[in-house]
Amino acid sequence: MLIYYGHPFSSYTWKALIALYEKELPFDYRVIGPDTPQHGDELRARWPVGKFPLLVDGDTALFEASIIIEHLDALAPEPRLIPADRDAALRVRLLDRVFDNHVMTPMQEVVADALRGPEHHLQIIVDKAKESLETVYRWLDTELAGGGWATPYGFTLADCAAAPSLFYADWVHEIAPAYANLRAYRARLLAHPSVRRCVEDARPYRPFFPLGAPDRD
Template identity: 75%
Template sequence: MLIFYGHPFSSYTWKVLIALYEKGIEFDYRSVDPAFPDHMPELKAYWPVGQFPLLVHDGVPWFETSIIIEYLDHLAPEPRMIPLDFDAALKVRLFDRIFDHHVMNRMQEVVNDALRGPENHLPIIVEQTHARLDIIYAWLDKELAGGGWATPYGFTLADCAAAPSLFYADWVYQIPEAYENLRAYRARLLAHPTVSRCVEEARPYRPYFPLGAPDRD
């Protein structure tokens, strides 16, 4: 049995959960929510940095979401999250990095600013993040003009990264109506069964969101 450490409201936890659910792999889900105080010390015994999610298989820890999902492809090859073809795999990995670095991590900068409290608020961080998100939103809108998933290779690692990225980024800086392709892609992601499952499992934790969770999702 795989052991999986994460939190239902965590964007990067979602990324791996979606892959686990897509593959139908059984696992022992150990939430690191404060309601389960024993789980974070367990995680840190494997990975002292304390970041999650983390997967443990046969006593070996695997961390960093893209690496975990690649390992899941090794354990359960179907459905593949990373294509075997080199060019296809490169495209999928490219979009995975774009969603992680240019959407998810940008969004987190605004969340971190809110967590610091109003006395330590830095408006320039929010302004810069909104500007950078607008640039990547515009780029993604053009890339996704054909509809479907992030790449032409079915539901992949790229979409596992895109779902939590766009879910929370839209809460931080709502995708403008002009970006119809991107908005439609986000809607397709949220309607996908494995993504919808993550959304519902996280719903009880919405009060954790420091900016206030909108009612639209």
């Protein structure tokens, strides 16, 4: 059986977990936390950096959520999350990188600033990160004008990346009503069964969000 290491409140854990749920693959979910120190030890034994998620498939250990999803697509081709067509796959992978690098990364910079505490707060970093989010929100609102999922190819790797990044980014820097397409896309994502499952599993951990989780979602 597949073994999956992660935490229910972790955005990148969600990303690959959504793919596992989409494919309905059985797996042993080993949560990383103070109550299960052995899981952290097992994780570091296979990936010394110690970051999660990590998927173990037999003798193969895979880290980085996008790589895990690509492996899952090879393991269980349906539903396909990366199209077989080259141009379609390129578009999906492009959006995957946009959500990871231009939504998730600035969101995490704001969260990291809050975790450092007020004595180490750097307003310039927060302002720059929120400015970056505003810029990508504007771009995404145009890209998603057609409705549906991130690309015309059904629910894909791009949507697996979008769900956690937009979920938390909206908490950090709310998506303005002017970006109606992006807000509607986020709502569709959060209503999708595999994403909804991640949202509900993470709900008990909301008090840990350093900026205070909003009373929504």
